[in-house]
Amino acid sequence: MTANAPHDAVTLSLTEVEALTRSALLACGVDPRNEPAITASMVAAEAEGIHSHGLARLPTYCEHAKVGKIDGKARPVLDSPRPGLVRVDAKGGFAHPAIDFGLPALCEAVKTQGIAALAITNSYNCGVVGYHVERVAAEGFLALGFVNAPASIAPMGGTKPVFGTNPIALAVPRSGREPLVLDQSSSVVAKSEIVVHQQRGEPIPLGWALDKDGNPTSDPAAALAGGTMVPAGGYKGAGLALIVELLAAWLTGANLSIDASSFADNLGRSPRTGQFFIAIDSGALAGPNSNERLERLFGAILQQDGARLPGERRSRAKRRTAAQGVTIPNALFERLQRYAA
Amino acid sequence: MTANAPHDAVTLSLTEVEALTRSALLACGVDPRNEPAITASMVAAEAEGIHSHGLARLPTYCEHAKVGKIDGKARPVLDSPRPGLVRVDAKGGFAHPAIDFGLPALCEAVKTQGIAALAITNSYNCGVVGYHVERVAAEGFLALGFVNAPASIAPMGGTKPVFGTNPIALAVPRSGREPLVLDQSSSVVAKSEIVVHQQRGEPIPLGWALDKDGNPTSDPAAALAGGTMVPAGGYKGAGLALIVELLAAWLTGANLSIDASSFADNLGRSPRTGQFFIAIDSGALAGPNSNERLERLFGAILQQDGARLPGERRSRAKRRTAAQGVTIPNALFERLQRYAA
Numbered sequence: 001m002t003a004n005a006p007h008d009a010v011t012l013s014l015t016e017v018e019a020l021t022r023s024a025l026l027a028c029g030v031d032p033r034n035e036p037a038i039t040a041s042m043v044a045a046e047a048e049g050i051h052s053h054g055l056a057r058l059p060t061y062c063e064h065a066k067v068g069k070i071d072g073k074a075r076p077v078l079d080s081p082r083p084g085l086v087r088v089d090a091k092g093g094f095a096h097p098a099i100d101f102g103l104p105a106l107c108e109a110v111k112t113q114g115i116a117a118l119a120i121t122n123s124y125n126c127g128v129v130g131y132h133v134e135r136v137a138a139e140g141f142l143a144l145g146f147v148n149a150p151a152s153i154a155p156m157g158g159t160k161p162v163f164g165t166n167p168i169a170l171a172v173p174r175s176g177r178e179p180l181v182l183d184q185s186s187s188v189v190a191k192s193e194i195v196v197h198q199q200r201g202e203p204i205p206l207g208w209a210l211d212k213d214g215n216p217t218s219d220p221a222a223a224l225a226g227g228t229m230v231p232a233g234g235y236k237g238a239g240l241a242l243i244v245e246l247l248a249a250w251l252t253g254a255n256l257s258i259d260a261s262s263f264a265d266n267l268g269r270s271p272r273t274g275q276f277f278i279a280i281d282s283g284a285l286a287g288p289n290s291n292e293r294l295e296r297l298f299g300a301i302l303q304q305d306g307a308r309l310p311g312e313r314r315s316r317a318k319r320r321t322a323a324q325g326v327t328i329p330n331a332l333f334e335r336l337q338r339y340a341a
Numbered sequence: 342m343t344a345n346a347p348h349d350a351v352t353l354s355l356t357e358v359e360a361l362t363r364s365a366l367l368a369c370g371v372d373p374r375n376e377p378a379i380t381a382s383m384v385a386a387e388a389e390g391i392h393s394h395g396l397a398r399l400p401t402y403c404e405h406a407k408v409g410k411i412d413g414k415a416r417p418v419l420d421s422p423r424p425g426l427v428r429v430d431a432k433g434g435f436a437h438p439a440i441d442f443g444l445p446a447l448c449e450a451v452k453t454q455g456i457a458a459l460a461i462t463n464s465y466n467c468g469v470v471g472y473h474v475e476r477v478a479a480e481g482f483l484a485l486g487f488v489n490a491p492a493s494i495a496p497m498g499g500t501k502p503v504f505g506t507n508p509i510a511l512a513v514p515r516s517g518r519e520p521l522v523l524d525q526s527s528s529v530v531a532k533s534e535i536v537v538h539q540q541r542g543e544p545i546p547l548g549w550a551l552d553k554d555g556n557p558t559s560d561p562a563a564a565l566a567g568g569t570m571v572p573a574g575g576y577k578g579a580g581l582a583l584i585v586e587l588l589a590a591w592l593t594g595a596n597l598s599i600d601a602s603s604f605a606d607n608l609g610r611s612p613r614t615g616q617f618f619i620a621i622d623s624g625a626l627a628g629p630n631s632n633e634r635l636e637r638l639f640g641a642i643l644q645q646d647g648a649r650l651p652g653e654r655r656s657r658a659k660r661r662t663a664a665q666g667v668t669i670p671n672a673l674f675e676r677l678q679r680y681a682a
Contacts, residue, residue, distance in 0.1 A: 081625040084457065162642055188574070232573070232574030234574075247483075253627055256637065282592055301499060304495075306498040309496075
């Protein structure tokens with residue numbers, strides 16, 4: 001913790017972020033075998049500047065562990081019903097230890113099978129989806145990730161929420177560089193953006209959310225009280241959310257988004273949402289000049305003025321936070337210290 | 342052919358569509374072993390009311406076979422580099438016989454592996470992607486399809502085309518019903534919509550396409566002359582197009598969209614684009630009550646006033662065309678008769 005932050009803020013090194021997260025989770029009853037996976041994800045989110053999935057979310061994780069909405073002591077169970085399929089039951093516990101438990105088995109399966117999938121069921125908010133697919137890409141495989149969440153997007157033509165903001169992510173290994181990571185929700189903006197505006201007492205731009213009758217609204221409260229998130233690209237975003245729902249929720253045997261309790265409050269039982277990952281060994285298909293072809297594609301993007309690859313902002317943030325640490329509101333810091341006490 | 346059509350149009354039964362397509366393709370030098378796959382796809386597109394991928398496209402297929410841009414006699418070659426991976430090289434020929442050649446092997450692989458993929462390389466326009474994934478779903482498997490096309494979408498922040506309109510499709514089996522099929526391009530509208538407006542001398546709505554400088558345009562000619570298609574949902578549509586590009590083009594070893602020759606004119610060599618399909622045995626994951634859970638999801642959509650499932654329009658068209666046939670412009674009919682002569 002250093003003093004070069006604004007008056008009401010605190011700057012923490014990533015090592016301090018890690019220690020604070022660990023202490024808070026353990027003090028709230030999270031099993032020491034489950035904690036490292038969650039902590040590592042928090043640190044990575046803060047390192048990449050994705051604060052909404054970093055320490056800002058930690059109080060909710062702590063609350064859910066304390067009140068038992070999430071079973072911090074649940075140990076994931078793994079099986080492999082087919083040579084290409086790995087399944088991990090998170091048992092109503094945190095998502096991260098379940099995913100971490102499954103990823104090595106996924107990578108083993110894809111090595112021999114060429115393509116393999118990891119289905120996580122009875123799970124919870126998994127933080128940044130890109131974080132998980134990036135780790136598969138770091139092992140040398142192309143990876144896709146699909147994640148469902150409590151319902152907030154209406155179907156084509158409807159007004160009531162059926163799909164979560166249901167993100168999709170892809171990561172692909174690059175020779176001599178970090179993997180390219182793309183991670184996007186099916187909605188125009190993530191739901192956390194609405195919450196942030198509500199907390200600040202600010203209106204939201206039209207086009208982000210609809211009220212409970214399906215009308216555009218600039219009132220974050222109207223969006224959150226039975227309203228819905230606008231899907232990106234209209235019915236096409238709702239279509240993508242349906243694809244993600246089928247893979248992450250239905251296929252994994254997890255709760256559908258309509259049946260999942262909130263990720264935000266303490267009400268209800270465990271959300272029991274799902275995650276679905278596909279890994280592909282590109283070496284078996286993409287040919288001997290695959291690196292050159294990949295960089296030729298990325299070069300066609302980068303040579304255009306103003307164009308950029310997904311993930312560039314995160315890479316810049318990583319360099320910045322490694323040197324300068326991260327700055328969080330003092331109120332959040334004090335709250336987390338209370339959980340850790 | 343019946344007379345109950347407008348003055349300048351002809352109504353054909355689906356049997357007549359099939360016969361006309363077959364004759365035209367064979368007369369243009371398509372190998373009799375390749376023709377049935379293309380014809381079946383054409384008939385299905387007309388049956389489902391997707392005229393842009395039906396007979397309206399047949400003159401281009403015939404031209405490409407006649408001038409040799411597509412090798413109508415090329416026979417696809419199949420191998421399986423890994424237990425979960427099937428690869429078919431279309432050898433610069435039509436996409437449909439290559440896909441048809443690979444689908445049974447894909448279905449065999451997914452039965453034992455739980456997940457399997459079919460990579461089609463050195464291929465061509467494959468018509469309606471949903472048609473192909475629907476056939477995998479008819480065999481009992483959840484299927485995803487990814488297809489690249491000559492570049493027409495600019496990357497995030499750029500103005501020059503890098504990605505094709507790159508559609509994604511999903512089909513999922515339903516107990517006692519036809520599979521649910523979702524099929525959507527990464528752009529706001531399919532490129533063929535721009536062509537149709539140009540042919541009619543009509544402006545296009547703002548928001549469909551950009552001119553070569555990246556400015557919104559209502560002029561279809563400006564859109565087609567070095568302009569780009571607007572991605573659905575802005576940068577998120579471009580992100581989805583990148584995902585599709587990596588799977589359908591890069592991973593399969595096919596031409597990147599920037600390297601693919603036009604699907605529309607006779608210039609250049611074979612487009613050699615790619616298709617990528619993933620099949621998953623949901624029975625291994627989704628649990629014993631998977632049908633009920635699937636219909637519960639669809640029910641949450643259908644119970645909302647105005648909401649609908651993807652594919653409903655196609656289902657209605659199928660019933661209509663089976664009874665009434667399809668109506669096409671007389672000029673198109675006469676042109677196809679000339680190819681068939």
